[in-house]
Amino acid sequence: MTQVLAITAILLLELRIFAIWTNGVLQNEAVLNDYDRKDLVEECKDFLTLNDTLVMNGEVSVLESENANIAIMRKSLQEKEFVEIDYVFLSKCLFRTNFYCTPKKNQPNVYDVVLNTTINSRRYDQAKIKLKLQLDKRDIYSKDVVLPKLFNLSSVHLTIDGLKLTSTNKTVTLESNSFTLCCPPLRYPCNVVVFAEGHVHETRSKCYTHTTAQTMNYRLGFFVCGSEHYSNHFDVLINIVLQSPAAEGSTFTIVIIVVLVIALILLVSILIYVYRSIRKSKKHNDINVSPTAKRSPKDKDNEVKIQLESASMSSTKASKRRGKKQ
Numbered sequence: 001m002t003q004v005l006a007i008t009a010i011l012l013l014e015l016r017i018f019a020i021w022t023n024g025v026l027q028n029e030a031v032l033n034d035y036d037r038k039d040l041v042e043e044c045k046d047f048l049t050l051n052d053t054l055v056m057n058g059e060v061s062v063l064e065s066e067n068a069n070i071a072i073m074r075k076s077l078q079e080k081e082f083v084e085i086d087y088v089f090l091s092k093c094l095f096r097t098n099f100y101c102t103p104k105k106n107q108p109n110v111y112d113v114v115l116n117t118t119i120n121s122r123r124y125d126q127a128k129i130k131l132k133l134q135l136d137k138r139d140i141y142s143k144d145v146v147l148p149k150l151f152n153l154s155s156v157h158l159t160i161d162g163l164k165l166t167s168t169n170k171t172v173t174l175e176s177n178s179f180t181l182c183c184p185p186l187r188y189p190c191n192v193v194v195f196a197e198g199h200v201h202e203t204r205s206k207c208y209t210h211t212t213a214q215t216m217n218y219r220l221g222f223f224v225c226g227s228e229h230y231s232n233h234f235d236v237l238i239n240i241v242l243q244s245p246a247a248e249g250s251t252f253t254i255v256i257i258v259v260l261v262i263a264l265i266l267l268v269s270i271l272i273y274v275y276r277s278i279r280k281s282k283k284h285n286d287i288n289v290s291p292t293a294k295r296s297p298k299d300k301d302n303e304v305k306i307q308l309e310s311a312s313m314s315s316t317k318a319s320k321r322r323g324k325k326q
């Protein structure tokens with residue numbers, strides 16, 4: 001019995017020595033790795049949006065695991081203090097969905113820790129995340145990892161022929177049967193997609209020019225980071241109003257009218273000028289002729305007519321007055 005105990009004690013001691021030897025110096029430590037989207041293309045390693053799965057890996061080593069537990073903490077932009085999101089006892093490393101540990105093979109008292117959670121709130125936006133190793137006597141922290149700004153796919157707009165296109169644009173009127181759809185300026189790779197009549201027009205670039213467009217409903221969209229999972233689209237009625245020949249004709253008419261009016265004004269001014277100069281020279285010639293001699297018999301007739309008219313007018317007025325008195 002004492003022999004068994006002694007052997008067990010020696011074995012335990014050897015295990016401890018082995019642990020120290022494999023880790024250099026085994027100590028109480030918590031390490032949290034940087035957040036990295038290995039599932040996405042290189043340019044998107046810091047891409048994160050609401051409803052994404054956040055996976056973070058870390059490692060802890062402890063001299064004594066019996067009462068030790070590891071917690072994951074988060075401090076949002078609004079909060080002043082770190083808040084514990086979840087924790088697990090190292091002696092009970094059960095596989096769980098959100099936050100769990102797994103003992104490392106051949107490395108006693110060393111554990112992998114995994115956070116595997118859904119970004120279900122804005123609290124993760126640019127939040128600081130860290131591990132807290134809770135021991136009997138003290139707590140040990142990892143360094144903070146800062147999460148990226150949460151990307152909001154709904155706040156992104158497209159441009160159609162240089163004009164902003166958002167969900168508020170239900171109808172877009174174009175003056176030509178081709179249009180160019182472009183991604184917004186983003187630091188992530190972006191592709192535009194045009195859905196028309198059951199066809200999908202998709203490009204590997206940020207812009208796409210659609211020719212032979214017609215007046216009809218289009219679905220115009222984009223996706224980022226090479227994943228259809230990160231996409232958004234707008235349904236719009238594209239209304240094509242081509243410059244009609246009638247409209248061109250009316251502008252032609254306006255030009256002609258303007259030219260005619262100018263010509264008329266010029267003609268009238270010339271006529272007035274000519275008339276004045278003729279009158280001037282006539283006055284000069286008439287100096288020795290008497291005014292009465294100028295009158296023709298026709299003029300006399302007119303004079304008599306006018307006199308008769310005014311006489312009849314005053315007589316009717318007088319008769320009206322008389323009528324009123326009676």
Ligand SMILES: *[C@@H]1O[C@H](CO)[C@@H](O)[C@H](O)[C@H]1NC(C)=O
Nearest residue numbers: 049050051052120152153154
């Ligand atoms: C996230 O998921 C919820 C529920 O599944 C859904 O209602 C919401 O629209 C999603 N939000 C985004 C930004 O995808």
Ligand SMILES: *[C@@H]1O[C@H](CO)[C@@H](O)[C@H](O)[C@H]1NC(C)=O
Nearest residue numbers: 053055097098114115116117
């Ligand atoms: C994270 O959880 C999902 C299910 O919720 C699972 O499919 C996935 O394998 C998990 N990933 C890790 C690294 O634990």
Ligand SMILES: *[C@@H]1O[C@H](CO)[C@@H](O)[C@H](O)[C@H]1NC(C)=O
Nearest residue numbers: 050122150152153154155156
């Ligand atoms: C995303 O942007 C849209 C439009 O700007 C806004 O209405 C929505 O609240 C935003 N969502 C989040 C989670 O910030």
Ligand SMILES: *[C@@H]1O[C@H](CO)[C@@H](O)[C@H](O)[C@H]1NC(C)=O
Nearest residue numbers: 160163164165166169172173
């Ligand atoms: C969409 O609507 C906004 C605001 O009404 C407007 O400024 C913009 O030009 C519209 N875009 C297009 C493509 O018509």
